[in-house]
Amino acid sequence: MERILIAAGLTDVTTTPLGGGTYNAVFRVSAAEGEFVLKVAPQDQPGLTYERHLIRTEAMFCELASKVAxxxxVVFADDTALLATLLPGEPVFGRSDVDRPKxxxxLGQAVRALHDITGPGFGYPQLGLHDTWTGAFLGMVDAVREDADRYGVDLPALDLRRHTAAFDEVDRxxxxxxxxxxxxxxxxxxxxxxxxxxxxxxGDPVAEFVSLALFGSVEDDTDLLSGYGFEFTDAARVRLAAYQAYLYSIMLTERxxxxxxxxxxxxxxxxALTRALGVLA
Structure with missing residues (x-):
């Protein structure tokens, strides 16, 4: 931490641990130059296949997304830590004091702006990119199922190859x-x-709607969808169910x-995984 803070040029620094992180260690940094958040990557922590070099991925995300949302x-980043500006506000989870429809x-408008950013290929940047979304996503699913086998987690069968036409629609x-x-x-x-x-x-913007409506149906969230400007097709519903199955498989395995x-x-x-698989049956 001291090395990062010195490299970032901060002075009169105090740090306070922040809760809520499930992978990186997270700290609030107060300095003469302002308020920041510092994330420090774990050392040799067991995890899933995609959970490697996540600091690099977050730095990339912030560099690109902060321009539009x-x-x-990013103030400073390397392979072990990320120092970024502290944003105002508090997490929405569990709160009743916000104008939820507004x-x-x-949020729909902000997410749409994120999705307008186009990358050089498909998949997780830290694992190497693919030429097609179909190839990238099927590889992502295979990886988490291999992780489940490694950790002794029993996952139900998930064969997405009969739905490849739906994934082939994603070309950006x-x-x-x-x-x-x-x-x-x-x-x-x-x-x-x-x-x-x-x-x-x-990858596919539709994948975003899984966590935006975790364990629920995003099609019930008319405020979000109107802000985004999105209308579902049958193919998009199939893909959404597949992304739900993928995320819920991750959540079971990472336990x-x-x-x-x-x-x-x-x-x-x-x-929730059973409901998603029912759509894909």
């Missing part, structure tokens, strides 16, 4: 955050921030390296 600006409309690699649940959305009077972009990838023993939460995830 309320996203932290916030969701603003958009910037997808893929973790925009309410805990990573900040608000004050309105939307003030989108944070924790470490799990971002280049092992993270040491989670919450049986009720596991039931919630498995029920």
């Amino acid at each position: 309320p996203v932290p600006e 916030l969701r409309h603003e 690699p958009a910037l997808v955050h893929f973790d925009l649940w309410d805990g990573n959305v900040l608000a004050d009077g309105g939307l003030t921030g989108l944070v924790d972009g470490e799990r971002a990838f280049w 092992v390296p993270r040491g989670s023993t919450d049986a009720e939460f596991e039931r919630v995830i498995r029920d």
Whole structure:
């Protein structure tokens, strides 16, 4: 931490641990130059296949997204840590003091701006990019299923190859955050921030709607969709179900390296996974 703060040129520094992080260690940094957030990557922590060099991915996300949406600006980054500006507002999760329709409309507009950013290929940037979204996503699914086998997690069968025509429709690699649940959305009077972009990838914008309506149906969120300007097709619904199945498979598998023993939460995830697989059947 000291090395990073010196390299960033900060003075009169105090640091305070921040809760909520499930992968990186996170700290609030107060300095003469302002308020910042410092993320430090774990050392040799067991994880999933895609959970490598996530600091690099988040730095890339912030560099690109901060130009078009309320996203932290990078102050300093290397392979081990990321120092970024602290955004105003607090996470929306669990709050009743926000104008929800207004916030969701603003969130839809911000997410649309993210998705207008186009990448050089498809997939996770830290793992190497693919020429097609179909190839990238099927590889992502295979990887998490291999992770599940490695950690002894029983996942139901998921064969997406009969739906490849739906994935073939995606011909532009958009910037997808893929973790925009309410805990990573900040608000004050309105939307003030989108944070924790470490799990971002280049792919189908429809994938974003999974975490935006975690365990629910985004088609019920008319405020978000009107802000975004999105209308679902049958093919998009198939892809959405596949992305739900992918994320819920990740959430089940990562419980092992993270040491989670919450049986009720596991039931919630498995029920949501079953619903997604029902759409794909």
